[in-house]
Amino acid sequence: MPPIIDPSGTATSPAGFLAGSTFAGIKTYGTGKLDLGILASDRPCTVAGTFTKARLHSASVDINRPRTADGRARAVVVNSGCANSSTGQRGLDDGALVANWVAEKLGAPVDEVLICSTGVIGHFLPMEKIEAGTAAIALSPDGGAEFASAILTTDTRPKHGSVRVGPYTIGGCAKGAGMIYPNMATMLAFLTTDAPVEARYLQRCLSRAVDRSFNLVAIDSDTSPSDTALLFSNGAGGGEPISAGGLLAAEFAEALEALCIHLAKEMARDGEGATRLVEFRVTGAANEAEAAGLVRLLSISYLLKSAIHGADPNWGRIIAVIGRSEANYDENDVTVAVCGHTVFERRGPTEVDPLAVSEAMKGDTVTIDVSLGSGPGSATGWGCDLSREYVTINADYHT
Amino acid sequence: MPPIIDPSGTATSPAGFLAGSTFAGIKTYGTGKLDLGILASDRPCTVAGTFTKARLHSASVDINRPRTADGRARAVVVNSGCANSSTGQRGLDDGALVANWVAEKLGAPVDEVLICSTGVIGHFLPMEKIEAGTAAIALSPDGGAEFASAILTTDTRPKHGSVRVGPYTIGGCAKGAGMIYPNMATMLAFLTTDAPVEARYLQRCLSRAVDRSFNLVAIDSDTSPSDTALLFSNGAGGGEPISAGGLLAAEFAEALEALCIHLAKEMARDGEGATRLVEFRVTGAANEAEAAGLVRLLSISYLLKSAIHGADPNWGRIIAVIGRSEANYDENDVTVAVCGHTVFERRGPTEVDPLAVSEAMKGDTVTIDVSLGSGPGSATGWGCDLSREYVTINADYHT
Numbered sequence: 001m002p003p004i005i006d007p008s009g010t011a012t013s014p015a016g017f018l019a020g021s022t023f024a025g026i027k028t029y030g031t032g033k034l035d036l037g038i039l040a041s042d043r044p045c046t047v048a049g050t051f052t053k054a055r056l057h058s059a060s061v062d063i064n065r066p067r068t069a070d071g072r073a074r075a076v077v078v079n080s081g082c083a084n085s086s087t088g089q090r091g092l093d094d095g096a097l098v099a100n101w102v103a104e105k106l107g108a109p110v111d112e113v114l115i116c117s118t119g120v121i122g123h124f125l126p127m128e129k130i131e132a133g134t135a136a137i138a139l140s141p142d143g144g145a146e147f148a149s150a151i152l153t154t155d156t157r158p159k160h161g162s163v164r165v166g167p168y169t170i171g172g173c174a175k176g177a178g179m180i181y182p183n184m185a186t187m188l189a190f191l192t193t194d195a196p197v198e199a200r201y202l203q204r205c206l207s208r209a210v211d212r213s214f215n216l217v218a219i220d221s222d223t224s225p226s227d228t229a230l231l232f233s234n235g236a237g238g239g240e241p242i243s244a245g246g247l248l249a250a251e252f253a254e255a256l257e258a259l260c261i262h263l264a265k266e267m268a269r270d271g272e273g274a275t276r277l278v279e280f281r282v283t284g285a286a287n288e289a290e291a292a293g294l295v296r297l298l299s300i301s302y303l304l305k306s307a308i309h310g311a312d313p314n315w316g317r318i319i320a321v322i323g324r325s326e327a328n329y330d331e332n333d334v335t336v337a338v339c340g341h342t343v344f345e346r347r348g349p350t351e352v353d354p355l356a357v358s359e360a361m362k363g364d365t366v367t368i369d370v371s372l373g374s375g376p377g378s379a380t381g382w383g384c385d386l387s388r389e390y391v392t393i394n395a396d397y398h399t
Numbered sequence: 400m401p402p403i404i405d406p407s408g409t410a411t412s413p414a415g416f417l418a419g420s421t422f423a424g425i426k427t428y429g430t431g432k433l434d435l436g437i438l439a440s441d442r443p444c445t446v447a448g449t450f451t452k453a454r455l456h457s458a459s460v461d462i463n464r465p466r467t468a469d470g471r472a473r474a475v476v477v478n479s480g481c482a483n484s485s486t487g488q489r490g491l492d493d494g495a496l497v498a499n500w501v502a503e504k505l506g507a508p509v510d511e512v513l514i515c516s517t518g519v520i521g522h523f524l525p526m527e528k529i530e531a532g533t534a535a536i537a538l539s540p541d542g543g544a545e546f547a548s549a550i551l552t553t554d555t556r557p558k559h560g561s562v563r564v565g566p567y568t569i570g571g572c573a574k575g576a577g578m579i580y581p582n583m584a585t586m587l588a589f590l591t592t593d594a595p596v597e598a599r600y601l602q603r604c605l606s607r608a609v610d611r612s613f614n615l616v617a618i619d620s621d622t623s624p625s626d627t628a629l630l631f632s633n634g635a636g637g638g639e640p641i642s643a644g645g646l647l648a649a650e651f652a653e654a655l656e657a658l659c660i661h662l663a664k665e666m667a668r669d670g671e672g673a674t675r676l677v678e679f680r681v682t683g684a685a686n687e688a689e690a691a692g693l694v695r696l697l698s699i700s701y702l703l704k705s706a707i708h709g710a711d712p713n714w715g716r717i718i719a720v721i722g723r724s725e726a727n728y729d730e731n732d733v734t735v736a737v738c739g740h741t742v743f744e745r746r747g748p749t750e751v752d753p754l755a756v757s758e759a760m761k762g763d764t765v766t767i768d769v770s771l772g773s774g775p776g777s778a779t780g781w782g783c784d785l786s787r788e789y790v791t792i793n794a795d796y797h798t
Contacts, residue, residue, distance in 0.1 A: 056722030056730060086718045088747035121715020122748045220701035221620060225722050302619035302701070302785075303793055310794025316520020319485045323455030323624050331455060348487035349521045386701075388787035394702055395709025 003258040009162020010144025013171035014194035016042045016236030019143030021150035024133025026126055027081030027119065036133040037143075037150030039190055040075035040106055041234040047073040047114075048203035050210045052227030058085030058121075059095040060226060064114045068230070071199030076114040076190060076230060077102040077134070078151045080175070084117040084125050085225045094125045101134045116188050118175060118226050119153055148173035151188055154393055159266035165255040166248050168195035168237045172259055176219065176267030189214060189229040189263060195252060196235030198243035205253045206231045213260035216292060216381030218299035219271035220390075231256070268382035273390030277365045278308055278383045285377035286328045294327045295381035298368065305386035308366050313357035315343040318368060333373030339366055402657040408561020409543025412570035413593035415441045415635030418542030420549035423532025425525055426480030426518065435532040436542075436549030438589055439474035439505055440633040446472040446513075447602035449609045451626030457484035457520075458494040459625060463513045467629070470598030475513040475589060475629060476501045476533070477550045479574070483516040483524050484624045493524045500533045515587055517574060517625050518552055547572035550587055553792055558665035564654040565647050567594035567636045571658060575618065575666030588613060588628040588662060594651060595634030597642035604652045605630045612659035615691060615780030617698035618670035619789075630655070667781035668763075672789030676764045677707055677782045684776035685727045693726045694780035697767065704785035707765050712756035714742040717767060732772030738765060 012019050019039045027035035049068040051061050067073055077098060084091045095115050103110040117125065148158035152175050160173035172191035197205070210229050235241070242248050269277040280298050285291035298304060298321050307314040318336050322329075336344040339360035341352045366385075411418050418438045426434035448467040450460050466472055476497060483490045494514050502509040516524065547557035551574050559572035571590035596604070609628050634640070641647050668676040679697045684690035697703060697720050706713040717735050721728075735743040738759035740751045765784075 054719065054722035056718050056733075083715070086715055086743060086747060088745065090747065120713070121718060122743070221699060225719050300620060302789070306790050306793030309790060312795055314519070316482070316485055319455050319520060320453065320624050323453035334455075344485060344521070346487065348485060348489070386790055386793075388790045390701070391705050391708060391785055391787045391790065394705030394785075396711055 003163045003255040005161045005163050005258060005262045007161050007262070009171045010148055010160045011039055011171045011173050011190050011192045012141055012144030013162040014169040014192045014236065016194055016234045017192045018042060018139040018141055019147035020137040020139040021143065021146040022133045022136045024079070024129045026079050026129055034146060034150035035080045036130065036137065037147040038075060038077050038102055038137050038139060039147055040139060041232055043234055043236065044072065045074045045232040045234045046071050046197060046199040046202050048199070048206040048231045050207055050229045052225055054225045054227070056086065057225040058083050058117060059087060059091035060084060060116050061228065062092060063095050063099065064228065067111050067114055071203070073112045073114050074108055074232065075102060075106055075112065076116060078116045078188065079125070079130060080151055080153050081119040082117060082123050082125055083119045083121045083226050085121040087122065087124055090124060094127060097127070098125065098130055098134065101131060105134060114230065116226065116228050118151065118188055121225065144171065144173070151175045154272055155270050157270055159263050159270065161259055161262045163255045163259045165195060165252050167239070168193060170195070170256055170259055172263060174263040174267055176270060188226065189260070191229070191231040191256070191259070193231070193233045194235065194237035195233060196237070196239060196241040197233040197252065198241045201243045201249065202231060202233050204244065205256050208253065209257040209260040212257055213264040216295055216379060217264045217268050218296060218383045219268065219274070221300040265382050268384050271384035272393045273387040274384030275387055276308060276385045278385065279365060279367045280381045280383065281367065282370045282372070283378040284372040284374055286375040287377040288379055289377070290327045291377040291379035292381070294322065294325050294370065295379045297321050297325050299381055299383035302386060305383070308361065309385035309387050311358045311361035313338055313343060313354050313361060318370065319344060322370060327372055329372040329374045335371045337369040402562045402654040404560045404562050404657060404661045406560050406661070408570045409547055409559045410438055410570045410572050410589050410591045411540055411543030412561040413568040413591045413635065415593055415633045416591045417441060417538040417540055418546035419536040419538040420542065420545040421532045421535050423478070423528045425478050425528060433545060433549035434479045435529065435536065436546040437474060437476050437501055437536050437538060438546055438591070439538060440631055442633055442635065443471065444473045444631040444633045445470050445596060445598040445601050447598070447605040447630045449606055449628045451624055453624045453626070455485065456624040457482050457516060458486060458490035459483060459515050460627065461491060462494050462498065463627065466510050466513055470602070472511045472513050473507055473631065474501060474505055474511065475515060477515045477587065478524070478529060479550055479552050480518040481516060481522050481524055482518045482520045482625050484520045486521065486523055489523060493526060496526070497524065497529055497533065500530060504533060513629065515625065515627050517550065517587055520624065543570065543572070550574045553671055554669050556669055558662050558669065560658055560661045562654045562658045564594060564651050566638070567592060569594070569655055569658055571662060573662040573666055575669060587625065588659070590628070590630040590655070590658070592630070592632045593634065593636035594632060595636070595638060595640040596632040596651065597640045600642045600648065601630060601632055603643065604655050607652065608656040608659040611656055612663040615694055615778060616663045616667050617695060617782045618667065618673070620699040664781050667783050670783035671792045672786040673783030674786055675707060675784045677784065678764060678766045679780045679782065680766065681769045681771065682777040683771040683773055685774040686776040687778055688776070689726045690776040690778035691780070693721065693724050693769065694778045696720050696724050698780055698782035701785060704782070707760065708784035708786050710757045710760040712737055712742060712753050712760060717769065718743060721769060726771055728771040728773045734770045736768040
């Protein structure tokens, strides 16, 4: 039985985690009145992280990478509205100073406090506002829901959830909405657990879960320089550390993956301007990597995303993507189904009624199944449609 | 002095070329009342072609590739409104039959007649309409302008031009508008010359010109399965064949490249829903291939295209693309300019006034200059903004 996600769970659902948020005045657009949050454990944690592969990345990524390298960190401060990216040395200094303020506030070692910033690239952090905001924040064990709101930019709603593993809980939240084409991490995801997990195994579980969830989501084709996923384990639930091959190890990995997939789908469903969630399922690829590559290519097609917006069963656009992909297949074996209707097989169209397919595409979720018939590789990913609203949001986000 | 393009020139500007067009009733959308055209030389030709790299391509590509392999062909029949792609064996048989009809009409050898089809994927050619249309077409030396209209789909205007080389003329036309992210050829381009050109040199010139023009245009991220560029040389201008290293060889290559760039820019300017032409200029790359790779990546960014639509100088989106590209650079050496205003250098923002940049972006053409400071490689490419109209056009193109 797959793990059951509680969509009302948050990053403070696991024992020993606190969070607090405030409106510091950084964010001048988007949803909600919160733009600064702190998530912290009341005791030391092991930590795992995955970060953007983009070479020009935000100051936060430069700060967090060495601070997570030893597998120890216990808190993160997050602001929305300003990415502190492409801000040079001043951006690095600013980010480190904010983390210092939070370390002092929490009485935590400074190298165990992380920082994430999301929003417009190329602007400096408004330091006075953030200093005042940091001082104003009160942390509580019920702060997870507000924290999930404080990290949002153009998202229309928070994305959070939790899942049980034996006596333990894993909780978390994520932000999405735009510049979402993750490569080794998502825009921002913060995960917590009261299970004690050995640091290397924690990283292995996170990397695998991210590869099968956030790394298979696309809202546009634009990888963010701030992409970060963090997973804190504080052991507040007691017991012996979970490690590779040991008790609850497989269950922990599976539950974490299920929670990340839940958050990833929520991100896709709330993509900028999105009206539909799209699930891309590729089977019969030579291997999982080829299947994932085709999922990613399908999910960024302007034409396919537009057709889905119009509930238009124009499957030729799917064929065009397969045709230019690097996947291996024999053309005769390729089949394509839209919302369960097979539209292409044996190199040509089927007899399916386009109007029936169009009707099926008008639901909340559109599924695209591609079977390549060349091997055991499969992958599932998520995206959304392309709407006029996407353009409206992104044509004047900055000025 | 660079070659001068005559934008009123057409594929029948060179001596010895004829064209004719009609409305056969294939096209049920888009611009114009013409959807079937024939372009032919009144004498044998050498021919060069470049075709889509997509593995799942249209029937036409399968028909034309062997027919151009020997460097000889003298006519092409083109229909718009139906791509005859993903139509299996029946599509191949249909396409070959249409070419036969035209060969008979012209009294030309059947293997010297080519066929191109553009429009919706996955529909069969309406053979009765095409047979009647083919019979109705009257060819004339003034048919080039109508032919340039007959090949259009969602384009809002025809794209054609000509250029002189010594005593000779090169003419041509192209179609664009959507599913434009060419890989070794553009959607459709038909070029003619009355210069006598040796077949292998003709192919070399075409391949190089296509690499520097059509292959650097993007309207969306979707490579078409029908991409084809053809260049016919009939020698009607007299004289000795032009060949590599010989008289007029360099001038011919340069003039052809200039004409292809003219057509490529016209395609980008008329991209689906486009309100602005964008010119991407990358310099200082390690080599030309890296520069071209970055141009292509910039030109398909949803976020950058949306920002340009809103005249929003949100250059962080340019940095995000550079950051995830495979280009080599030292971050300290990267500079970015928008419409001539330097917005990013030495790893951070400049003092430029964003409102001044925004004003400059409201013109017909937006330029994006990226200098990587790591080598002699450069490339220039073209694209357009992303508008709500793009979504409108593509959400219900098919049903």
